[in-house]
Amino acid sequence: MMTKASSLTQTWRRLLGACCLALCAVGAWPAQADERFITVASTTSTEQSGLFAHLLPVFEQASGIKVRVVALGTGQALDLARRGDADVVFVHDKAAEEKFVAEGFGVQRFEVMYNDFVLIGPRNDPAQVAGHDILEGLRRIASADISPRPPFVSRGDRSGTHMAELRYWKAAGVDLDQAKGAWYRDTGSGMGPALNTAAAMNAYILADRGTWLNFRNRGDLRILVEGDTRLFNQYGVMLVNPAKHPHVKKDDGQKFIDWLLSPVGQQTITAYKINGEQLFFPNARR
Amino acid sequence: MSTWLQLERLRFAPGERRILDDVSLALAAGRTVILGPNGAGKSTLLRLIHGLLRPHGGWLSWRRPLSQAMVFQKPVLLRTTALGNVIYGLKLKQPDAAKCRRRAEAALDRAGLLHLAAHPARLLSGGEQQRVALARAWALEPELLILDEPTASLDPASTREVERIIKDIADSGARILMTTHNLGQARRLAEEIVFIDDGQMIERTAVADFFKAPQSAAAKHFLKEEIP
Amino acid sequence: MTELDSGFTLARQLLLAGDARLWNIVLLSLRVSLTATVLACLIGMPLGALLAVGRFPGRRVLVVLFNAMMGLPPVVVGLLVYLLLSRAGPLGAFGLLFTPTAMILAQMVLITPIVAALTRQVIADAWQEMHELLHSLGASRLRAAATLLWDTRFSLSTAALAGFGRAIAEVGAVMIVGGNIDGVTRVMTTTIALETSKGDLPLALTLGLILIVLVLAINGVIFAVRGWSERRWG
Numbered sequence: 001m002m003t004k005a006s007s008l009t010q011t012w013r014r015l016l017g018a019c020c021l022a023l024c025a026v027g028a029w030p031a032q033a034d035e036r037f038i039t040v041a042s043t044t045s046t047e048q049s050g051l052f053a054h055l056l057p058v059f060e061q062a063s064g065i066k067v068r069v070v071a072l073g074t075g076q077a078l079d080l081a082r083r084g085d086a087d088v089v090f091v092h093d094k095a096a097e098e099k100f101v102a103e104g105f106g107v108q109r110f111e112v113m114y115n116d117f118v119l120i121g122p123r124n125d126p127a128q129v130a131g132h133d134i135l136e137g138l139r140r141i142a143s144a145d146i147s148p149r150p151p152f153v154s155r156g157d158r159s160g161t162h163m164a165e166l167r168y169w170k171a172a173g174v175d176l177d178q179a180k181g182a183w184y185r186d187t188g189s190g191m192g193p194a195l196n197t198a199a200a201m202n203a204y205i206l207a208d209r210g211t212w213l214n215f216r217n218r219g220d221l222r223i224l225v226e227g228d229t230r231l232f233n234q235y236g237v238m239l240v241n242p243a244k245h246p247h248v249k250k251d252d253g254q255k256f257i258d259w260l261l262s263p264v265g266q267q268t269i270t271a272y273k274i275n276g277e278q279l280f281f282p283n284a285r286r
Numbered sequence: 287m288s289t290w291l292q293l294e295r296l297r298f299a300p301g302e303r304r305i306l307d308d309v310s311l312a313l314a315a316g317r318t319v320i321l322g323p324n325g326a327g328k329s330t331l332l333r334l335i336h337g338l339l340r341p342h343g344g345w346l347s348w349r350r351p352l353s354q355a356m357v358f359q360k361p362v363l364l365r366t367t368a369l370g371n372v373i374y375g376l377k378l379k380q381p382d383a384a385k386c387r388r389r390a391e392a393a394l395d396r397a398g399l400l401h402l403a404a405h406p407a408r409l410l411s412g413g414e415q416q417r418v419a420l421a422r423a424w425a426l427e428p429e430l431l432i433l434d435e436p437t438a439s440l441d442p443a444s445t446r447e448v449e450r451i452i453k454d455i456a457d458s459g460a461r462i463l464m465t466t467h468n469l470g471q472a473r474r475l476a477e478e479i480v481f482i483d484d485g486q487m488i489e490r491t492a493v494a495d496f497f498k499a500p501q502s503a504a505a506k507h508f509l510k511e512e513i514p
Numbered sequence: 515m516t517e518l519d520s521g522f523t524l525a526r527q528l529l530l531a532g533d534a535r536l537w538n539i540v541l542l543s544l545r546v547s548l549t550a551t552v553l554a555c556l557i558g559m560p561l562g563a564l565l566a567v568g569r570f571p572g573r574r575v576l577v578v579l580f581n582a583m584m585g586l587p588p589v590v591v592g593l594l595v596y597l598l599l600s601r602a603g604p605l606g607a608f609g610l611l612f613t614p615t616a617m618i619l620a621q622m623v624l625i626t627p628i629v630a631a632l633t634r635q636v637i638a639d640a641w642q643e644m645h646e647l648l649h650s651l652g653a654s655r656l657r658a659a660a661t662l663l664w665d666t667r668f669s670l671s672t673a674a675l676a677g678f679g680r681a682i683a684e685v686g687a688v689m690i691v692g693g694n695i696d697g698v699t700r701v702m703t704t705t706i707a708l709e710t711s712k713g714d715l716p717l718a719l720t721l722g723l724i725l726i727v728l729v730l731a732i733n734g735v736i737f738a739v740r741g742w743s744e745r746r747w748g
Contacts, residue, residue, distance in 0.1 A: 039612060039693075048712050053696075070612060070693035084601030085611050192711025199713070217713030245601055247609065338646050355650065362647040364665050365747040374661070375651045408748025426651075 037066035038252045041078075041086035043160060044190045045115075046235070047071035049210025049279055054272045059259050065252045073159030073190065081105060081238075084245030087253040090260075092160035092235045106238035112260050113269050113282045114234045117164060118212060119225035120195075121204040126150045129204070130224040135172040137225045141183075141204050142174045149183040151203040155194050156186035164233065165206045171230070195221075208233060210279040235280075237261075260284070289314045290349045290430075290461065291335065297343035298330050305330045307485040308344065317462040319476035319493075321469075323508060327485045328465040329434050332356070335463065336432050352430040352461070355423035359435040361415040368410065368418045369394060369403040375422040393425035394418075397451055413444025420451050424458075431455055433464035437471065449474060469512055473497060481505045524720040525727075535697075540724065543701040546614050547682035550621035551629075554677050558626040559670060562633025563659035567641050577634065583627035588620075592687030595620040599691060612693040617701070620687040625677035632673035637662050668740045668747070675736055679729060702728075 046052055047069055056067045072080065074091040081089045082105050089106065091097060100106045119137050121129060127144040129137035141152050155162040169176050176184070185203065187194050191211045198205040199219035207215075212223070225231075237257050242248045259265045266282035273279065291313040298306040306327045320328045333339040335346065336356050355375075363371050372390035380386050394400050397417045402410060407418055416436060423431055433452065437445040445468070452475060456462045466472055472479060472493070479496040481488045481504070489501045500506050565577055597603050599611040599619070610616045640662045648658040663670070685703035692699030694708060702725045709718035 039695075044711065048708070068612060068693070068695040068698055070695060083603075084606070190711055192708075192713060196710065196713060211712075215713040217715050247601060333646070336650060338649055356646075358646065362644050364661070365667075378652050378657065406747045 035066055036064060036252065037068050038087040038249050038256060039068045039070065039085070040088045040090055040256070041070050041072065041080045042090040043074050043077060043092060044071045044192065045092070045161065045208040045211050046090065048190075048192055049115075049208070049214045050274070051210060051269070051272055051280060055265075055268055058268050059256060059265070062264070063252075063255055063259065065255060067256060073155070073157045074163070075158030078105075081240045084240065084247065087240055087249045088237060088256055089240065090235065090237045092233050093163050094234055094236065096160075096163065097236045097238065101238060105241055105244055107241050109236045109238050110257060110261055110284065112235045112237050112284055113266075113280045114232050115208055115210050115280045116226065117161065117206055117231040117233050118209050118223045119204065120198065120207050120212060120221050121224045122150065122202045123220050123222050125224055127204070132225065132227045134168055134225050134228045134231055138168055138172045138174060142169075142172075142179045144183075149181070151183050151185050151201050153185045153187055153194055153198040153201065153203045153205040155191065156188045157190065159190070160233070161191060161206060161208055168206070168230070210274075213274040213277060213279060234283075288349070290352065292347045292349075293335075293344065294347065295344035296331075296334060296341050296346070298327070298334060298339065299342050305485055306334070306341075309482070309485075309487045310344075311480060311487050311490060313463065313480075315461075315476075315478035317456055317475055317477045318464075318480060319472040319478075320463070320465045320480045320482060321472060321505075321508070322465075322482040322488075323511075325484075326482050328482060331482065332432050332434050332463065332465060353426070353428050354430045354432060355426045355428035356432040357416070357419050357423050357434070357436050359438050361412075361419040363407040363415055363418060365406070365408055367404050368399060368407045368414075368421075371407045371418055372422045372425050376425050379426070389425050390421075393421040396424065396454060397421035398447065411444070413440050413447060416440060416444065416448055417451060420448065420455070424451070424455050427458075428460055430461045430463065433462070435465050435467065437466065437468060445471070467512070469497075469509070481508070483508070520716050522720075522723060524716055525723045536721075536724075538697070539700055539702055539705055539721075540728065542614065542699075543682055543703070543725075544728075546617045546688070546701060547621060547678055550618045550625060550681045551674055551678040553618070553622045554626040554629045554681075555670075555674050557622075558629030558677070559633045559663055559673070560659065561626075562630040562635075562673075563637045563663050564656075565630065565634045566637035567645075567655050567659045567662065569655070577631075580627045580631045580634070584631050586624060586627065588624055588684040588686035589690065591624045592620050592690030595623060595687065595691050611691060612695055612699055614692070614699060616691040617688045617699060620691045621681040621684065624684060624687055625681050628680060629673050629677045632676055633663075633670060636666050636669045636673065640666050668743050671736050671740050675733060678732065682725070682729060 048071070052069050060066055070080065070086065074093040074096060077089055077091050078096055078100050080086050097109050101109050119129060119134060126146055127140045127150050129140045131137065141150065144150060154165060185197070185201070187197050189197070191207060192215065194205060195207060195211070195215050196217055199217055199221055202220055237260055239250060239253045239257060240248045242250045261284040266284055269280050269282045270278065289312045293309055293311040296306055296309040309331065320331060322328050330339065334341055336354055364374060369390055372393055373386050376386040376390055391400065391403065394403050397420055399414065399417055399421060402414060407415065410418065437448050440448060449471060452462060462475070464475070476493040478490065479493055480490045481500070481502065483504045488504050491501060496505070497509070500509060565573060565580070595616065596611065598605050599616050600606055637659070644662065648661065653661060683703065685707050688701055689704050689707065692701070692704065694700050694704040702721055706718045706721045709721065
């Protein structure tokens, strides 16, 4: 009986120890440790529009290389790559991308495809921006003389979309620093969260078409301005410079880039449609 | 029996309070019971002797160092079996696990608890728990066993059993130093009574003399107030 | 409330259909957070016990520090761990960024102070009750800390649960160090954040419900075991 008593405590301890060990083992065991993969820093628009879910399986099937996508704003994605935490960057802000390459962090920039931005706003369009001129549309939002003033939601996160928005304001001759008021809502968030905010406030917002088409919680919003050539949104892809970061998987990364630019890759991009609508238009110059 | 511990002007006064004031006392008997009203400083005195507290003044001078064990008013038991509790005390001093177990079982047996060895200690009755605590102390084979009101919260039957064990421990050669509020118990267990009141040492008297004719007015008053 | 209703319905459908992707996400969440909890307990519990029992300079400062660190924002922890694991950081060479290991590490950093602070409280109470006995038996403070850890094991399950609850519910840290990579580091909370971003509120809500049920179930099991053990051992 006494033997049983003390061995009970012992059993307890052993059991606990075994649980700990097992859990540690499970935790330390990396997912598919020997998997061949590259890490791609990209934007929320490519991820959330569903393009990658369509594109990557085709590439992975063909190459045997898994692509791990970290989706951030363009600015963050480039910073991540600067620190060497990605092998390939796939973003949409030409000026920032060229700077990235000029600084030596990227090997070479290739244009892959474009989609377009759309100006979205309340169905009843209180500022009367609907049409095909993005600059005129923004001017009307900035100068709307109605009460309550219809709000405009900005990403405010240094993303490609945010940078494009800032360029449009400038081109429209609106000095944001001066014109900014309670109507201009700087949300500092990704495309999706910004759209959620806009839907909740019934606000105007600049969005990429892909994310918008894939977005479910639209509320009372609709596309008001589209088709302006200035709204075209170019995507570029770059291999992170192995000279800066020796661990970069340059061969597999380059394979991914080559595939994106290849006829097969370009056709796969064309084939991605939501409700019959093509989202991205390949334009690689090879 | 000759003096085995001499207390010299022992003072314990944490902060503003004064709990023991210049207590000087020679302990010589094999079984000494400290009596005194609540708040007299009895428990503090035991803790100073056992080394759980440090005096603020004065000193203890041991004739020779004695190995000690202490049993508290409320038995403090670990969440393991009765046997596990006794073994725990031994294990800290005796690295041989098999030896520990044998001694622990023997101690439980002497405390009449061998049949409950595998029982979770915290689920035993109050009396049984105190007997486990006594067995734990006994297993250490101390030369001095200190007990702080060991039967304060026990029923008469348990109290009798605890007293029996204390006697047995004394008979096995350990010195006993204890406090109690049970005057009958003091009569039954003590050879000598130390009476303290309000932090002061009042008198030290052989047990028969103390109950017949205490030397101090305070002790007389105390005996009159207490239920025998 | 129609969204809630449809959430429940969708949750049932997804789970019953054995949606493999969903199950992988749930399993990864559990794996990451449970491992982080075990590691946090292995570090935080002895630490908390030493803070309760030990007497060393700076102990009070550490106690205040750990209590304050219970409120660390996950994003800050995520950022710190990211900077640590980034290729440009001190541990960059291990290539741990964007792996479950990185997420485990971040959650461990996040919840170790919680486990330590709660453990300290439990052990401090037990120490109050037992310090005289342990001194009397000649236990060193280290030994006393170990004894009390074992003796309060049932109460300490609450500390572990608190840590686990925080780990599995946080999104900021795992998002940054895991990258929310589909099939690799996508856990329940980052999926919820993603689906919310996509405006798919019903799916996000559904995943939220599954998360809540999961946490409830684990709490229930631990409390049942604890209750049983306490009745067993007093």
